[in-house]
Amino acid sequence: MYGTESAVAQSAEEEGVLRRCSVRQLTRWSRESVTGIRIGRLRPNTLMLGFKRDWKTANTVDVQAYVGVLHDAFDFEYGTMILRLNQGLDISHILAAEEEMERMLLEQQVMEIEENGFQEGGKGFFKRYRKSKKALAPKAVELPQSSDVLKINQRLMEASSQFKRKQGKGTIDVWWLFDDGGLTLLLPYILTTRKKWRDCKLRIFIAGQPDRVQQDEEEIQSLLKKFRIKCTDIIIITELHIKPTSENWKLFEDMIAPFRLYEGSKDTSQAETLRKENPWKITDAELDRFEEKTSLQVRLNELLQESSRAAKLIIVSMPIARKGSVSDHLYMSWLEALTKNLPPTLLVRGNHKSVLTFYS
Numbered sequence: 001m002y003g004t005e006s007a008v009a010q011s012a013e014e015e016g017v018l019r020r021c022s023v024r025q026l027t028r029w030s031r032e033s034v035t036g037i038r039i040g041r042l043r044p045n046t047l048m049l050g051f052k053r054d055w056k057t058a059n060t061v062d063v064q065a066y067v068g069v070l071h072d073a074f075d076f077e078y079g080t081m082i083l084r085l086n087q088g089l090d091i092s093h094i095l096a097a098e099e100e101m102e103r104m105l106l107e108q109q110v111m112e113i114e115e116n117g118f119q120e121g122g123k124g125f126f127k128r129y130r131k132s133k134k135a136l137a138p139k140a141v142e143l144p145q146s147s148d149v150l151k152i153n154q155r156l157m158e159a160s161s162q163f164k165r166k167q168g169k170g171t172i173d174v175w176w177l178f179d180d181g182g183l184t185l186l187l188p189y190i191l192t193t194r195k196k197w198r199d200c201k202l203r204i205f206i207a208g209q210p211d212r213v214q215q216d217e218e219e220i221q222s223l224l225k226k227f228r229i230k231c232t233d234i235i236i237i238t239e240l241h242i243k244p245t246s247e248n249w250k251l252f253e254d255m256i257a258p259f260r261l262y263e264g265s266k267d268t269s270q271a272e273t274l275r276k277e278n279p280w281k282i283t284d285a286e287l288d289r290f291e292e293k294t295s296l297q298v299r300l301n302e303l304l305q306e307s308s309r310a311a312k313l314i315i316v317s318m319p320i321a322r323k324g325s326v327s328d329h330l331y332m333s334w335l336e337a338l339t340k341n342l343p344p345t346l347l348v349r350g351n352h353k354s355v356l357t358f359y360s
Contacts, residue, residue: 045351046183047073051084051339055332056255060280067321067328074320074349079183082318082347084339085162162344166196170312171232175205175304177317182227183350188315189229200312202231210238227356237303244298252298252337256282259329282330290326293319297338304342311343318347 052058052066073080172188185204191197204224208216213236220234243249263271264284275283287294297319308314319338321331339345 044078046079046081048081048083051082051335052332053084055329055336056258060328063332064280064328067331071323075323077351077353079181079351080318080349081187082335084335084342084345084347086341163196167200167312169199170201170310171203171308172197172200172313172315173203173205173308173311174231175300175308175314175316177207178349180317180348180350181352181354182356184315184317184348185224185227185229186355187346187348188313189227191313197312202229203233203235203311204231205235205237205307207240208236208238213238235307240299240303241296242299243295244302248298248302249295252294252333255336256330256333259333260284260287280327280329282327286327286330290330294330294334294337297334301338301340301342304338309343314343314345315348316345318349320349 047069049066049069052063055063055066070080070082172191174184174188176184178184188202192200192202204220206216206220216236217234224231224234244252259282261271261274261278261281261283263274266274274281300316304314304316316338319331319334321334335347339347
């Protein structure tokens with residue numbers, strides 16, 4: 001698993017260590033992993049990333065590197081997942097501040113022991129130091145911060161550990177919009193077999209036509225029965241391709257405005273110059289070409305807000321963008337529009353290889 005907003009988890013001896021790294025390092029490590037790590041004939045086949053929450057303020061190279069990791073995963077036929085929490089997952093600044101405060105506290109304690117020891121004589125110092133050595137273990141340190149910062153950090157710490165706690169009664173909502181091999185269905189099923197998620201029920205949402213609701217529901221029920229997957233509800237979404245509200249569409253347009261080229265309002269020579277100077281920006285032609293897919297992400301978020309706002313976890317099919325056809329910032333805007341203001345959301349895209357077994 002790689003990346004929780006520019007941090008990667010690595011094992012060190014017997015305990016896990018969270019190490020902060022640049023997106024460039026993440027790109028290099030991910031490529032080395034997807035091409036090189038294996039045990040005999042076995043090799044990893046799934047990549048998991050944290051959502052890059054700072055994509056709107058990050059420099060262009062970092063955004064390109066982040067999206068490049070996703071393209072690498074697709075190219076090497078990896079299942080790919082992106083986890084988004086509203087509070088984010090990056091607590092490295094909190095851990096770093098605590099470590100610094102603990103270091104300063106230890107240094108202060110040592111200095112006090114040395115001062116007291118030298119006042120009592122050399123022999124007294126070593127005797128006192130040996131007795132006090134065990135007392136120098138790091139203690140919990142309260143950082144001097146404003147109340148607002150403390151509240152934000154507290155929410156971050158709670159969010160980063162929320163999946164370690166037993167989940168109460170609720171639902172895992174699965175929005176299975178594309179057949180990608182079944183990974184989107186397999187993951188929530190595995191979760192419900194674990195102790196922490198045992199009290200959560202599955203709800204399956206699929207896209208359908210108004211005149212086929214009953215038929216689609218029966219087909220999915222039959223399919224889930226063959227896969228031995230139990231769910232409490234199957235909901236057929238028939239309003240998926242309705243245009244989003246004008247208010248939400250305006251919010252999306254405002255979000256991407258800083259990343260647009262707006263070459264349509266310029267003459268030919270000016271437009272060509274803009275393209276050369278800012279090849280990463282979203283062009284008017286690109287927006288027109290992908291208007292339907294862009295509208296779909298905004299509309300999906302509206303439906304998720306209506307139906308899954310109270311879910312413990314949302315698992316939804318991840319939109320993909322063909323390399324070279326969709327600009328990195330437009331793709332990030334799709335992910336942003338789809339997942340904003342929701343409970344913990346996991347975007348999933350399988351590698352189109354079946355991971356489910358029929359029960360015959």
